[in-house]
Amino acid sequence: MKVLKIIGNCSLVFLAIIGVLVSIAFGYYHFFVHDITVGTNYVDNQIGIDVVEADKLNEEQKDQYEERYFMEANFYSNSKNNGIALQELKFNYFTDYRLTSDGYRSTGMQFLGDLKQEDLTLVETTEEHANRDEPGGFSYYDTTNGISWDGNKLRTQLNRESAFTIKIDNRAFQIQLTGTYEWTTYKRQWYTLWIWNKPTVHVWMYTYLDVFADCMQAIRSNSAGFGDYYVTVDLSEYFTIREYDIESGKYKTDDVTDIIKNYAVLKFHYDENGARNSTQSIFKCIDCNPSYDVEDKNIDTSYWQERMVYNLTNKDFDLRYSEVYGGYFISLSMDTKSLFADMPRSKVNVDISMQYGDKKIVGIDYNGFENFEIDTLTVEGSGKFYMLEKSLFNSKLQTLKRSKSISFEIDSGAIDTSYTEVIL
Amino acid sequence: MKWYTYLICFVLIIVGTFCGIQLFKEVKAESYINGSIDISNKFSQESFNYSSTSVTFYHDLYDETDTYTFDKELLKVEDYNGQKKTYQLWLNDFILLDTEFNAGSVYSSVKIDFYDEYGAIVCNSVMEISIKFLSNKSQLTLSTKGEESASFLEQYFSDNGIRLKVVEIL
Numbered sequence: 001m002k003v004l005k006i007i008g009n010c011s012l013v014f015l016a017i018i019g020v021l022v023s024i025a026f027g028y029y030h031f032f033v034h035d036i037t038v039g040t041n042y043v044d045n046q047i048g049i050d051v052v053e054a055d056k057l058n059e060e061q062k063d064q065y066e067e068r069y070f071m072e073a074n075f076y077s078n079s080k081n082n083g084i085a086l087q088e089l090k091f092n093y094f095t096d097y098r099l100t101s102d103g104y105r106s107t108g109m110q111f112l113g114d115l116k117q118e119d120l121t122l123v124e125t126t127e128e129h130a131n132r133d134e135p136g137g138f139s140y141y142d143t144t145n146g147i148s149w150d151g152n153k154l155r156t157q158l159n160r161e162s163a164f165t166i167k168i169d170n171r172a173f174q175i176q177l178t179g180t181y182e183w184t185t186y187k188r189q190w191y192t193l194w195i196w197n198k199p200t201v202h203v204w205m206y207t208y209l210d211v212f213a214d215c216m217q218a219i220r221s222n223s224a225g226f227g228d229y230y231v232t233v234d235l236s237e238y239f240t241i242r243e244y245d246i247e248s249g250k251y252k253t254d255d256v257t258d259i260i261k262n263y264a265v266l267k268f269h270y271d272e273n274g275a276r277n278s279t280q281s282i283f284k285c286i287d288c289n290p291s292y293d294v295e296d297k298n299i300d301t302s303y304w305q306e307r308m309v310y311n312l313t314n315k316d317f318d319l320r321y322s323e324v325y326g327g328y329f330i331s332l333s334m335d336t337k338s339l340f341a342d343m344p345r346s347k348v349n350v351d352i353s354m355q356y357g358d359k360k361i362v363g364i365d366y367n368g369f370e371n372f373e374i375d376t377l378t379v380e381g382s383g384k385f386y387m388l389e390k391s392l393f394n395s396k397l398q399t400l401k402r403s404k405s406i407s408f409e410i411d412s413g414a415i416d417t418s419y420t421e422v423i424l
Numbered sequence: 425m426k427w428y429t430y431l432i433c434f435v436l437i438i439v440g441t442f443c444g445i446q447l448f449k450e451v452k453a454e455s456y457i458n459g460s461i462d463i464s465n466k467f468s469q470e471s472f473n474y475s476s477t478s479v480t481f482y483h484d485l486y487d488e489t490d491t492y493t494f495d496k497e498l499l500k501v502e503d504y505n506g507q508k509k510t511y512q513l514w515l516n517d518f519i520l521l522d523t524e525f526n527a528g529s530v531y532s533s534v535k536i537d538f539y540d541e542y543g544a545i546v547c548n549s550v551m552e553i554s555i556k557f558l559s560n561k562s563q564l565t566l567s568t569k570g571e572e573s574a575s576f577l578e579q580y581f582s583d584n585g586i587r588l589k590v591v592e593i594l
Contacts, residue, residue, distance in 0.1 A: 009425055016433040019440020026443035042459035082482050168459035227497035230466045256453040279478035279582050299572055301579035308518045309535035343518055
């Protein structure tokens, strides 16, 4: 028993000595030998990892899927004084670590006016308030699909407690506003027998107001001026980024790396105009109003359908000379006909003048205008005008206008619809 | 050994353990780079392509021609050459036939009729399109005459979006 006690005591002393040595080694390494380590996080496009590759997307899909940067901003400066000054900042992120498109979420803040950095004053707040409260004077919005936005209370809060999942290198990370700004003030004070300047350390806990003002300043000072551009901003002072550890299922805190730099792309629209209506907002709302307009509109713009109007004239036609008829027959190329056939919301009017420079137009060729819809066909000139077989077949012609001195010679099967004839 | 000797030993062992873990972390720590940012392709585009979910026309207070205009400065276009190449201009799914392709600019006009629920035309809108390819940017201007026309066009683009592109015919 006594031997065991001696062995135990010796072991304890031995471990204590090792503990002292390790502590000394740590102190030495930490304060004298330590090399600098720098961690850099680049926050790029936040497209879900399940979204198909860009070359498989059509143009519309590209617009929808290809661009989803962590930060997007919209800044109507109202330099022309034709609307209102409007500033918006949107954060695109994921709701979970799978980083798929069904986990998309965006939250944003909107300011009516021109907020500048110099307008901000450093005021100390309690940690509780700084963490929980959102900056006042803003409208906030939230969305999952990027199309419909809501600005009520049931949305993600933009405060220091919010941690967003983002994608870096197709891996999950979490980004959170944690930065602080510290400054010291000195106050002269009597201390026993001498006067000294008593230092007081103040801590300003950054909020999204600071991030917002800095982003707007970055936009305001961009070298390209007004337009749609991209800049890379340094968020190191504001945000902490933690990596998701697949094995432990937790987001890791990095307390070892000496310097951690966080860069992100800020995509923005900077406009010299003022915002006029809610369609210009990236949230499709201004002041939480989807019908916002600076003018009281009394024009009713409701309509059923629209038609893109095409007026085809002689210069648009192919010509074929006929010795039998002593003039040219007109037609449209197959490509042009199929082009119009593929545009169901187009309204095609055909204006034919029987004299085209020194060429005499005598009619419409075989299959000339078949298989696409024509609203109005107008023929001006004099003499006989021929419409050869299937020239207007399946054209659903509505109105045929002609000069008084023109007479039509229409082949059987040239046209298969009834139309209204108008004499000019 | 006295009781406080045990206490001191335990404290030293615990401190040593924590220092050991921290020392291990710091010795093993390496600089790292997560991700990358490449926006080099965001300052120019090979061909002109503009899309948006809405268009808002502005009326200049000093303009007496009742013209409503939408101006947009866009990325410069690298390889437009209206003198040597052939192009088409497309607005949404419609090709614009009356288009003038110049050395460094494109002009076109588009006419849109709007119908009410009974099939009667409620507005004829004519919109002029101007695209200028400058050395450092592209400049897009859409303009129309009259407030009614501008309002209907705004409604149309709000409903359908705008996709304007200049396509080279190879």
